Amino acid sequence: MATIQDFKTEKPTWCPGCGDFGVLNAMQKACVNLGIEPENVAVASGIGCSGKMSQHMGGYGLHALHGRSLPNAQAIKLANDKLTVFAAGGDGDGFGIGMGHFIHAMRRNIDITYIVMDNHIYGLTTGQASPTTEVGMKTKTSPKGAVEQPIAPVQLALAQNCGFIAQGFSGNIKQLTSLIEKAIQHKGFSFVNVFSPCVTFNKVNTYDFYKSHLVNLDEDESYDAHDRILAMRRVAEANNIVVGLIYEDPERASFESTLPGFPETPLVEEDLSISEEGYEEILATFR
Amino acid sequence: MHEQIGWKVGGKQGEGIDSTGDIYAIALHRMGYYVFSYRHFMSLIKGGHTNYKIRAANRIVRHHGDTTHVLIAFDQTTVDYNWHEMVDGGVVIYDSTSFTATKPDDANVNLCGVPLTEIAKECGNPIMKNMVAIGVSAAINKFNPDDFIPVVQDKFGKKGQAVVDANMDALRRGYAYFNENFNISFPAPPVPERAEGDDHLYVSGNSSVGFGALAGGCRLLAAYPITPATEIMYWVIEHLPKHGGVVLQAEDEIAAVNMAIGANFTGVRAMTSTSGPGFSLMMEALGLAGMSETPLVIVDVQRSGPSTGLPTKTEQSDLNEAIYGTHGEIQRIVLTPKTVEECFLLTAEAFNLAETYQCPVIVLTDLYMGMSYQSIDKFPVAAVEHRRGKLITEQELKDLGVYEYHRYNPEVKDGISPRSIPGQKNGRYVALGNEHNGIGIEVEDLETRTSQVAKRQRKLANFQHFTGVSVDGDSDAPLALIGFGSTWGVLEEAREELEEQGIKVKHIHFSRVFPFPETEFHAAMESVTQGLVVELNTTGQLTELIHKSAGYHGVLEKCLKYDGDPIGLSEIVSAAKKTFKVGVHS
Numbered sequence: 050m051a052t053i054q055d056f057k058t059e060k061p062t063w064c065p066g067c068g069d070f071g072v073l074n075a076m077q078k079a080c081v082n083l084g085i086e087p088e089n090v091a092v093a094s095g096i097g098c099s100g101k102m103s104q105h106m107g108g109y110g111l112h113a114l115h116g117r118s119l120p121n122a123q124a125i126k127l128a129n130d131k132l133t134v135f136a137a138g139g140d141g142d143g144f145g146i147g148m149g150h151f152i153h154a155m156r157r158n159i160d161i162t163y164i165v166m167d168n169h170i171y172g173l174t175t176g177q178a179s180p181t182t183e184v185g186m187k188t189k190t191s192p193k194g195a196v197e198q199p200i201a202p203v204q205l206a207l208a209q210n211c212g213f214i215a216q217g218f219s220g221n222i223k224q225l226t227s228l229i230e231k232a233i234q235h236k237g238f239s240f241v242n243v244f245s246p247c248v249t250f251n252k253v254n255t256y257d258f259y260k261s262h263l264v265n266l267d268e269d270e271s272y273d274a275h276d277r278i279l280a281m282r283r284v285a286e287a288n289n290i291v292v293g294l295i296y297e298d299p300e301r302a303s304f305e306s307t308l309p310g311f312p313e314t315p316l317v318e319e320d321l322s323i324s325e326e327g328y329e330e331i332l333a334t335f336r
Numbered sequence: 337m338h339e340q341i342g343w344k345v346g347g348k349q350g351e352g353i354d355s356t357g358d359i360y361a362i363a364l365h366r367m368g369y370y371v372f373s374y375r376h377f378m379s380l381i382k383g384g385h386t387n388y389k390i391r392a393a394n395r396i397v398r399h400h401g402d403t404t405h406v407l408i409a410f411d412q413t414t415v416d417y418n419w420h421e422m423v424d425g426g427v428v429i430y431d432s433t434s435f436t437a438t439k440p441d442d443a444n445v446n447l448c449g450v451p452l453t454e455i456a457k458e459c460g461n462p463i464m465k466n467m468v469a470i471g472v473s474a475a476i477n478k479f480n481p482d483d484f485i486p487v488v489q490d491k492f493g494k495k496g497q498a499v500v501d502a503n504m505d506a507l508r509r510g511y512a513y514f515n516e517n518f519n520i521s522f523p524a525p526p527v528p529e530r531a532e533g534d535d536h537l538y539v540s541g542n543s544s545v546g547f548g549a550l551a552g553g554c555r556l557l558a559a560y561p562i563t564p565a566t567e568i569m570y571w572v573i574e575h576l577p578k579h580g581g582v583v584l585q586a587e588d589e590i591a592a593v594n595m596a597i598g599a600n601f602t603g604v605r606a607m608t609s610t611s612g613p614g615f616s617l618m619m620e621a622l623g624l625a626g627m628s629e630t631p632l633v634i635v636d637v638q639r640s641g642p643s644t645g646l647p648t649k650t651e652q653s654d655l656n657e658a659i660y661g662t663h664g665e666i667q668r669i670v671l672t673p674k675t676v677e678e679c680f681l682l683t684a685e686a687f688n689l690a691e692t693y694q695c696p697v698i699v700l701t702d703l704y705m706g707m708s709y710q711s712i713d714k715f716p717v718a719a720v721e722h723r724r725g726k727l728i729t730e731q732e733l734k735d736l737g738v739y740e741y742h743r744y745n746p747e748v749k750d751g752i753s754p755r756s757i758p759g760q761k762n763g764r765y766v767a768l769g770n771e772h773n774g775i776g777i778e779v780e781d782l783e784t785r786t787s788q789v790a791k792r793q794r795k796l797a798n799f800q801h802f803t804g805v806s807v808d809g810d811s812d813a814p815l816a817l818i819g820f821g822s823t824w825g826v827l828e829e830a831r832e833e834l835e836e837q838g839i840k841v842k843h844i845h846f847s848r849v850f851p852f853p854e855t856e857f858h859a860a861m862e863s864v865t866q867g868l869v870v871e872l873n874t875t876g877q878l879t880e881l882i883h884k885s886a887g888y889h890g891v892l893e894k895c896l897k898y899d900g901d902p903i904g905l906s907e908i909v910s911a912a913k914k915t916f917k918v919g920v921h922s
């Protein structure tokens with residue numbers, strides 16, 4: 050069985066204190082807890098500080114293009130469904146340039162886990178406004194304060210009826226680990242949005258901010274994560290500043306299980322050749 | 337007796353022109369003729385002008401031909417658009433129930449009014465006017481109406497025997513009406529003999545690409561609908577799942593190409609198919625595949641650009657984009673199949689090249705090649721191979737130990753370092769678009785950068801492959817017709833016609849433009865003092881590529897066409913005679 054040590058790679062280049070360390074830690078722990086070997090993990094990531102996740106995770110990595118973690122990750126899973134597949138990236142990556150893929154990944158429901166390190170800012174490009182930057186926040190590209198309404202990722206996912214939605218916080222690795230474990234175990238697309246503070250460029254959404262404002266739904270016994278309407282109300286009431294398992298539909302059938310003719314054998318193990326009868330059947334259609 | 341017949345039906349889009357053409361074409365193919373059909377259509381659903389040209393001959397034909405013997409016109413526009421390509425004495429059948437056709441005084445064609453709609457109504461449904469028209473055509477081409485029963489059965493059998501009978505009735509009445517009222521005919525030639533071992537297949541470039549992909553081991557196609565490439569998707573959706581593959585309709589072409597990359601990274605042969613606008617959206621990902629040395633196959637069925645351009649018209653103007661597209665510099669291979677058989681074989685081969693050289697391979701076809709259907713003798717099925725390139729084995733990885741595998745080892749002589757596949761123990765690495773070191777970690781030091789660039793550069797340095805240039809005709813000819821891709825068929829006929837007129841000309845044709853087949857091209861050009869490059873774009877992209885890669889300044893002239901229509905035989909012949917100043921060389 051793999052230990053956390055087996056997932057360790059070279060030292061990440063994130064700023065000391067960056068929330069992404071916590072996310073990395075939680076992802077690795079979740080894999081170890083579930084007995085997943087590093088060679089059976091694949092992470093496709095976008096571009097950004099958070100995009101470095103594929104390099105640090107310790108599994109196979111595809112450090113793709115800005116905004117394109119999801120199409121790559123979905124295809125990796127279809128190509129070999131024995132792998133545990135993550136897509137990972139930032140809020141700019143996922144909700145800006147890659148937003149289209151996010152909506153469609155929820156629609157398509159391939160069994161991958163999408164981790165967004167939501168720091169409400171563009172980190173790697175040194176501090177521009179992001180799609181989740183709050184109104185009024187000053188950034189390099191909104192020097193007088195952002196005026197656009199931020200995207201509410203969890204609410205968006207609820208509206209799109211995503212089968213698994215969780216929100217975590219880098220400052221609570223224990224909870225985050227358990228959320229990621231559940232996300233991996235969910236058979237279908239799972240979305241984990243993580244408040245992952247950028248200690249260098251975001252002085253508003255800090256660890257302290259989250260510690261004093263976060264509502265933890267996992268600790269609320271009256272909360273039912275199978276009730277989507279309730280989830281919508283509770284997340285809206287808390288203005289999205291909630292953590293925990295927000296919603297899960299355990300019955301939701303994945304793309305792989307519903308696509309007619311989806312092969313039993315992983316694609317990667319398929320024989321490339323076509324039998325003589327196979328050829329004959331095809332040629333007959335041309336006559 | 338004509339050795340070929342040209343037949344065309346035209347009308348408004350949505351009027352059943354396609355199904356009329358399909359029935360006639362498939363019937364003639366099944367009779368044993370070599371058929372080539374070309375659909376002229378517009379980017380709209382109802383209205384406009386559409387026509388369907390069929391050329392049927394007693395030998396293989398590789399384009400739809402310049403001339404028409406029989407034109408079925410459902411409206412006056414069809415007559416106005418098409419009478420000029422009719423042979424002297426050709427016949428125009430118009431639907432006299434709905435209009436009275438007119439023609440210019442100097443047009444030597446016969447206008448024959450047949451009440452197509454009225455006869456169809458008598459058979460029970462005006463919609464069957466198409467079948468009446470087919471009956472009329474059968475009379476002119478001297479076929480037996482019974483020859484059409486199998487096709488009509490195939491087409492309408494699902495709707496019940498009554499529908500089949502009614503359609504055959506309409507066909508027979510059209511046949512009888514024409515024979516009773518007119519005495520004009522263009523008899524089809526005798527059906528050609530089929531050589532021993534030959535099949536007789538009716539295929540399009542798009543279906544051939546789909547088949548080639550499947551035969552080549554493609555097990556995942558991700559694509560977004562776009563004319564004229566969508567039919568590849570249709571074909572693959574029908575056949576791939578039976579062979580353990582998956583088709584994804586992506587949300588856009590950016591997703592499609594990234595999905596193809598993700599699957600290839602995982603060890604599955606995967607591709608995407610598209611046309612110009614989608615291909616443009618794929619440029620950034622093309623660079624990712626190049627930089628991360630991930631195999632990738634993209635099929636670009638070119639259409640008239642730029643931008644949305646003429647979505648339903650043909651062109652060869654993505655050559656530069658295929659060769660030079662994406663920022664920075666990457667290694668890639670660009671194949672330009674010249675026949676439908678090559679669409680099959682080179683698509684299959686594209687996967688071998690992509691995995692051998694760990695780089696993107698672009699297969700460039702075009703609307704004309706992709707959407708036209710033609711009869712061929714057989715597919716080169718036996719020529720298909722699966723060569724997976726360098727893959728590191730479990731044992732090698734075991735011997736190496738943890739974190740000792742260098743996916744991007746810059747030391748490898750030929751620049752091609754073995755790949756590992758996710759799931760392999762000790763094979764972990766990161767495939768990435770950032771510049772990276774041997775194990776796939778992004779680094780920016782000068783030495784790593786230079787050595788990795790040099791590594792990738794070496795991969796195609798001594799590229800050898802059976803694709804390249806083909807030479808047809810007299811190898812000593814001082815004159816040459818030069819082209820790439822879909823124009824091979826029409827250029828071959830142009831060469832034959834020029835030779836018949838006593839002009840010594842050869843035909844040099846590219847089925848791979850990049851890496852440029854320099855040696856073969858020089859050899860082909862050895863006897864040539866003057867060449868005419870025929871290409872369907874505005875700037876002469878192939879001509880420029882030849883100049884850049886091989887020289888021949890002052891030797892090459894250009895014959896360019898970019899109005900959206902495929903180039904005709906007579907256009908090439910007259911351009912060649914003008915360029916070659918016939919009489920001087922012959």
Ligand SMILES: Cc1ncc(C[n+]2csc(CCOP(=O)(O)OP(=O)(O)O)c2C)c(N)n1
Pocket residue numbers: 096097098099100115138139140141142143166168170171172173174179247
């Ligand atoms: C197509 C493209 N556009 C722009 C960029 C530049 N870029 C790199 S990362 C980034 C934003 C990063 O922000 P986010 O995704 O929130 O990640 P973070 O760095 O905050 O983790 C941008 C704009 C790029 N790499 N590619």
Ligand code: SF4
Pocket residue numbers: 062063064066067068069098099168172173246247248249250
């Ligand atoms: S800039 Fe911000 S997001 Fe990037 S590594 Fe530093 S703290 Fe983390």
